[in-house]
Amino acid sequence: MGTYEGWQFAAARTASGLRYLDIAKRADLAVQTIVNVERMPQIVLSEQKIKAAVTPDVLNRLIAVYEKLGFKLTPGTESRPARIERIK
Numbered sequence: 001m002g003t004y005e006g007w008q009f010a011a012a013r014t015a016s017g018l019r020y021l022d023i024a025k026r027a028d029l030a031v032q033t034i035v036n037v038e039r040m041p042q043i044v045l046s047e048q049k050i051k052a053a054v055t056p057d058v059l060n061r062l063i064a065v066y067e068k069l070g071f072k073l074t075p076g077t078e079s080r081p082a083r084i085e086r087i088k
């Protein structure tokens with residue numbers, strides 16, 4: 001499995017023309033969570049809530065929101081960098 005990067009989430013939000021609050025409402029998350037994810041160089045997953053990491057549930061909610069908005073976020077791997085593409 002690859003690694004998502006914060007810039008992907010920031011790019012999708014910006015390209016969709018939405019604010020942090022809009023994404024937070026759609027994903028049922030706190031605005032600060034959205035801000036923190038976008039600032040992470042690499043998204044660190046943890047089953048438990050710990051600082052500088054997100055739970056798989058949070059990541060899945062955000063990915064689902066962006067997919068509904070027409071964006072596919074693809075994690076980076078050793079052979080390919082992380083990327084985002086418009087799917088609508």
